[in-house]
Amino acid sequence: MNRKPDYLAHAVLLLGVVIFIFPLWVAFAGATQSAAAINRGDISLIPRLAGLKIFITAFGFGNAAKGGVPVWHMLLVSLGMALVIAIGKIVISALSAFAIAFFRFPFRMIAFWLIFITLMLPVEVRIIPTYAVMSDFHLINSFTGLTMPLIASATATLLFRQVFLAIPDELVEAAKLDGAGPMRFFFDILLPVSAPNLAALFVILFVYGWNQYLWPLLVATNGKLDPIVLGIVQMITTDQIPQWNLVMAATILAIIPPVLVVVAMQRWFIGGLTEVDK
Amino acid sequence: MERRTLFAGWMLPAVLVAPQLAITVLFFLLPAWRAFGESVRATDAFGLNSSFVGLANFAELFQSSTYQAALVRTFVFCIAVTCLAMGFGLLLASFANRAIRGARVYRILLIWPYAIAPAIASVIFVFLLQPQIGLLTNLFGRLGLDFNYATHADQAFLLVIVIAAWKQVSYNFIFYLAGLQSVPRSVIEAATLDGARGFYRFRTMIFPLLAPTTFFLIIVNIVYAAFDTFALIFALTAGGPGTATETLVVKVYRDGILNLDIGGSAAQSIILMVIIIGLTTIQFRYTGKRAG
Numbered sequence: 001m002n003r004k005p006d007y008l009a010h011a012v013l014l015l016g017v018v019i020f021i022f023p024l025w026v027a028f029a030g031a032t033q034s035a036a037a038i039n040r041g042d043i044s045l046i047p048r049l050a051g052l053k054i055f056i057t058a059f060g061f062g063n064a065a066k067g068g069v070p071v072w073h074m075l076l077v078s079l080g081m082a083l084v085i086a087i088g089k090i091v092i093s094a095l096s097a098f099a100i101a102f103f104r105f106p107f108r109m110i111a112f113w114l115i116f117i118t119l120m121l122p123v124e125v126r127i128i129p130t131y132a133v134m135s136d137f138h139l140i141n142s143f144t145g146l147t148m149p150l151i152a153s154a155t156a157t158l159l160f161r162q163v164f165l166a167i168p169d170e171l172v173e174a175a176k177l178d179g180a181g182p183m184r185f186f187f188d189i190l191l192p193v194s195a196p197n198l199a200a201l202f203v204i205l206f207v208y209g210w211n212q213y214l215w216p217l218l219v220a221t222n223g224k225l226d227p228i229v230l231g232i233v234q235m236i237t238t239d240q241i242p243q244w245n246l247v248m249a250a251t252i253l254a255i256i257p258p259v260l261v262v263v264a265m266q267r268w269f270i271g272g273l274t275e276v277d278k
Numbered sequence: 279m280e281r282r283t284l285f286a287g288w289m290l291p292a293v294l295v296a297p298q299l300a301i302t303v304l305f306f307l308l309p310a311w312r313a314f315g316e317s318v319r320a321t322d323a324f325g326l327n328s329s330f331v332g333l334a335n336f337a338e339l340f341q342s343s344t345y346q347a348a349l350v351r352t353f354v355f356c357i358a359v360t361c362l363a364m365g366f367g368l369l370l371a372s373f374a375n376r377a378i379r380g381a382r383v384y385r386i387l388l389i390w391p392y393a394i395a396p397a398i399a400s401v402i403f404v405f406l407l408q409p410q411i412g413l414l415t416n417l418f419g420r421l422g423l424d425f426n427y428a429t430h431a432d433q434a435f436l437l438v439i440v441i442a443a444w445k446q447v448s449y450n451f452i453f454y455l456a457g458l459q460s461v462p463r464s465v466i467e468a469a470t471l472d473g474a475r476g477f478y479r480f481r482t483m484i485f486p487l488l489a490p491t492t493f494f495l496i497i498v499n500i501v502y503a504a505f506d507t508f509a510l511i512f513a514l515t516a517g518g519p520g521t522a523t524e525t526l527v528v529k530v531y532r533d534g535i536l537n538l539d540i541g542g543s544a545a546q547s548i549i550l551m552v553i554i555i556g557l558t559t560i561q562f563r564y565t566g567k568r569a570g
Contacts, residue, residue, distance in 0.1 A: 009373040016370045017387045019444070023402045026413055030405060041411045096298040099291035102284055111295050118306045120558050124505045124527045125550035128534040128543050129312035133305065149305035152298055165281060172283040182285040211395030213509035214531075229395045233513040236404055244405065251401055258393035263386055270389070274456040 024255070031055070031248035038244040051245070058249035065234045066223030071250045078210050078227040079257065081147055085209030086202050088151040094194075097160030098186055102172075112161075119154035123215055131218050145219045146227075150212065156201055159275065163194050200272015203265045210258045228254040310551065316544035328541075335545035344521060345529070345546075352504060352525040355439060359503040362443035364495055367450025368488075372480065374451070375458040385455070391448045396510035399445045404514060407437065427515065431522035434515050438523045441514065442507045449502075450495055457491035458484070497561040505554065526550060 030043050032051030037043070059075075062068030099105070100112050123130060130149070139145030167190065175185045191198070216230045226234075232254060235247045262269055317335055321328040339345045374384050391399075406414045409426040418425040427434040461484055485492075508527045511517065517524035517532055524532065530550065534543030 006376055006378045009376045009378050012373045013370060013378075013384045013388070016366070016447075017384065020388065020391050020448070023406055023444075027402045027405055030413075038411055041416050043411065043413045045413075092298045092301070096295040099294035101281055103286075103288065103291035104284060105288035105291045108291075111299055114302055114307070115295075115298055118302050120555045121306045121310050121551065122505055122554070124508050125530070125554060126306075126309045126313050126547050127530055128540060128547070129309035129316065130305065131535075132312060133309050137304075148301065152301040152306060157298065167281075169281070169283045172281075176283075182287075182290060185285075207393050211393075211397075213395065213397040213513070218535075229397050229509075232401055233397050233509075236401055237513070237516075244411070247401075248405060251398060251405075254398060255394060258395075259390050262393040263390055266386060266389060270452055270456065274453055 024252075027248045027251055031058075031245050031252060033245055035243050035245050039241060054245055054249045055253065058246050058253060061243075061246045061250060063223070063226065063231045063235055064240070065238045066226055066231070069223045069226055069231065071228065071231070071253065074226050074228040074231040075253065075257075077146075077225055078229065078254070080143070081212065081216075081227055082206045082209035082257075084143075084147045085150050085212075086205035088147065089153040089156050089205050090198060090201055092151060093153050093156035094160050094191070094198075097157050097164055098182075098190065100157075101161050101164040102182065115152070115157050116154050118152050123218075127214070127218065134219060140219055141222050141225060142219075143225060146216060146225055147209075150209065150215060153205070156205070159197060159201065160194070163197050164190065167193065196268050197272060197275070199265055199268035200275065203261055203269040204273060206261050207258045313544045313547040313551075316540055317548045320541045331541070335541045336549075339542065339545055339549070347521065348524055348526055348529045351435075351521075351523075355435075355442075355507075355525055356500045356503040358439045359442045359446065359507075360496060360499040362439065363446035363499055364450050364492070366443070366447045367495075368454045370447070370451050371454035371458055372484075374455055388451050389448050391445060392452070394445060396442075396445055396507060397513040399441050400510050400513040403437070403441050403444075429519055431519055434519055434522045438507070438511050438514060442503060442510055445510070446499060446502055450499070453491055453495055454488065457488045461487050493564060494561065497557055501554065501557055505550075 026043065026045065029045050029047045030038060031054050032047040032049075033042075033044060034048075034051070059072040060070050062070045063074070096111070096115065100108060134140055134145055134149070137145075139148075171189060171193075172185070175189055180188065210227075211229060212227065213229050213233070216225065216227050220226050220230065228250070232247060232251055235250070236242045318330060318332055319328045320331045320334065370388055374381060374388065378384075404412075406412050407425065407427060409415060409428055412425075415425050424430075425433060427437045465483060465487070466479075504525070505527055507525065508531065511523050511525060511528050512531070515523045517528040521529075526546065527550065530543055530546045533539045533546065
């Protein structure tokens with residue numbers, strides 16, 4: 001095409017990109033500056049090269065409000081939480097969708113509706129009673145408590161069911177003729193066929209797990225299990241003046257993993273998200 | 279829709295659904311059931327005894343002016359966030375769908391905010407707008423605007439709307455772009471040949487084709503604004519100053535966890551459940567997705 005560039009489109013898109021990146025750029029540039037300069041209200045948009053090592057220092061920076069748990073520890077908790085939630089949700093949803101799509105068993109539709117209902121019961125609407133149940137089971141301040149209740153997923157089950165229902169009958173017949181049992185069929189045929197959906201779900205659920213805030217706020221009370229998102233918010237809401245350069249460096253560190261996952265897997269993610277949510 | 283070819287037996291499938299069902303019953307249904315129980319009881323001042331009070335907690339809520347205010351505030355908040363986030367998402371998607379150089383790069387640069395935690399979005403905006411040190415606060419100050427979200431109620435409310443929308447634009451962008459890409463090129467080209475141009479062409483030929491996407495996104499954005507913004511608001515203002523940014527989910531937390539009003543908070547939970555059940559039902563009924 002030899003037309004002149006579409007200046008309007010470039011202008012609008014660039015403006016959009018700048019609006020998204022600007023706050024993050026300020027956080028990045030701010031992290032490299034001295035705490036004193038920041039507290040004077042003297043934040044430069046140009047990062048100080050000598051200050052770049054703050055991104056290393058920040059790993060050891062502790063959250064004073066919670067007994068000094070360091071940033072690296074909180075990052076690990078977040079990583080563990082995101083992985084366990086993403087993989088756990090995928091596993092139990094794929095299994096239950098397989099059961100519901102490929103078998104006829106008593107109370108099948110009741111099971112399906114019970115799972116479906118969880119879509120309508122996010123933590124935000126049942127804060128107190130969920131907390132009470134957690135403490136009855138002694139799950140407060142445990143990694144199990146932090147992750148397991150978030151593993152049920154109506155969204156993932158619905159998606160898998162949809163994918164499984166679209167599997168051609170011939171494929172199932174062929175597998176049966178070859179003498180494959182249900183689980184063999186599940187692992188050798190069903191899962192490979194659904195690989196793109198698995199990848200997309202992984203991105204969505206990893207981001208979901210990494211970004212949890214309210215749940216850890218309820219369940220992690222002694223600091224040992226604070227994920228990074230919770231820790232950073234506590235760093236800026238203490239009574240003392242926050243050490244802004246370190247807090248901003250920690251913030252950048254907290255943003256990198258989920259953004260990397262989304263960008264690296266964007267091809268599956270975009271196709272998958274519109275598929276999953278719709 | 280059902281499959282024709284099946285596997286036999288009922289033991290195996292029962293085992294396969296068991297983990298999901300167990301978690302669902304223990305951590306979703308049991309708490310929801312308890313919320314019902316607590317919403318019709320009142321606990322005495324010492325938290326020792328509770329007695330059945332019927333719908334008194336609900337009656338009290340609806341008569342309370344702070345609850346009414348929170349309802350209205352949440353409504354305004356949802357509408358504002360939805361309009362802003364969808365408007366910008368559609369605008370960016372319609373330009374990103376044009377055949378321009380670097381379209382793929384733009385796409386990546388516009389989708390990454392999806393990955394940012396709502397609470398973290400607030401943190402980076404605090405750094406920009408912190409009353410004493412914020413870069414933008416100082417800029418506003420030089421322009422003669424006294425910006426302090428910690429003390430000015432309307433500024434705080436405006437700010438949570440802006441951050442919530444900022445965070446949600448990329449979600450809408452992704453869906454609108456997918457929607458636009460399924461509009462046949464020929465439709466767009468035919469419109470161009472007819473001499474229909476720019477906004478007119480968009481409004482009359484393309485926007486109607488996006489109606490299902492738009493409807494779906496309206497529901498999703500309302501649910502997001504109403505329920506997923508707890509962390510965003512709580513990290514920024516904790517509902518303040520006063521109750522300026524106290525939406526319904528923030529109020530449930532404040533009343534239940536901070537003020538220990540168990541019955542009142544449970545009643546609020548029930549109301550929120552009714553709202554979200556309503557929204558989800560609308561979504562499934564009218565977006566062509568069938569659950570059963």
